[in-house]
Amino acid sequence: MLKFRNKEYFKSHFEEWLKSTQEYLEIFDIQGIDDLFDEISDTYDRLRCNDEISDFRGKLFEVIMREKYSTIYCKRDSIMEYGCKVIIDKKEIIYEDIYGNPDYNKKTVDIAGYNFQNAEFYEIKVGPRNFKYNIILYLNKLFDSASKNKISQNLSIGCITMEKRVSLIQNLEAEKKNCDFLNYSNIMIIGREDITKRFFN
Template identity: 75%
Template sequence: MSCLGNVELQVLDKNNEYTRMIENRARRISKYINSEEIFDILCIFLLKFRSKEYFEACFREWLEKTQEYAEIFDIENIESFCEEISDTYNKSRNDEEINDFRGKLFEVIMKEKYAPIYCKRDSIMECGCKVIIDKTEIIYEDIYHNIDCTKKTVDIAGYNSKDAEFYEIKVGPKNFKYNIILYLNKLFDFASEKKITQNLIIGCATMEKRASLIQSLETEKKKYDFLNYSNLMIRGREDIEKRFFS
């Protein structure tokens, strides 16, 4: 658990042999993500290749087009990057393993980008953690009594007395369901009420374009007319590229 002032971040994500394997695979890829161009390539790849079957059928064609693109823009280490990601998919035993890898890779990249901001003496940062403010755990208990929709953690949390950022991150925008939005709103309301920081940002981030995420949120809002995401920061891949790769 990381603590600073009246804010505590308690990691709840599993830590076992399987999760460590997935994270190690993600870290082998993340070291190549050092420019806007290669991050864009990765986003397109992860959004497109969601199954073992599709990878085996379509990777060669994608690789040829990507190599042509990389040559035009003189992208460094593209061959090593493609070999590493191909090796990861080939080693993956099923679609569930591929899905876990996709999500973990995005999380690892975001963690590495936010670490220089919040992994400091006067700050705290965790991933997959429960947020506790003034000894109160921020938990969303599902209004429909579906235990699978109860939410206790946020994907990325960085905090100090001046700035704080809490993000739920998903490779694809359609994974932002009503329970996630309600949890983030609850976190926003309580953190604002307790004035935990000068600059508070709580939001959603995806590897798709921002417009696609907004469209998905609006679709979810039509199903649940009480849903409101106006207090949340909506980040698409163009926003991530502008902040960390420009």
């Protein structure tokens, strides 16, 4: 469903997707699934442009990833937050845009899971082109502070995309050409194949 990038693609592939999904319904009895299909169809009809479709897909992908990571950090000794500020040693992690563009300032991370054993912080974008330099610089700042303060035994800070990992790497390399100071060597690059391996095998 996350592949429905525009209305034309949706209209030409929705029925095929619906038919393949029906096969799962023969195995699983899911309450209200027909209503969900109607809502999906209505939502795509209401969305006015490809930017709105991209926003919708992005929010849907975030919800899926939140659900998967929440099962890891649901124990009493863990913390799980979404779209949250990160404060380490009483200092909030903030990136202020080096070019002075306030729209590129960054103060939150999409997913934060923490306990003394593991700490994971991720930015989630359905497509790799949405990972701009400001996100990488923010994550680098977060990595430096978390490492310096040794907040947990294992630290993972990264970018998650629904596309293949190589697509995200290619996009980050393109960003580096515009910002030659950009370094993502400390950032985990997580693509569709990594998500499948961790959560869907």
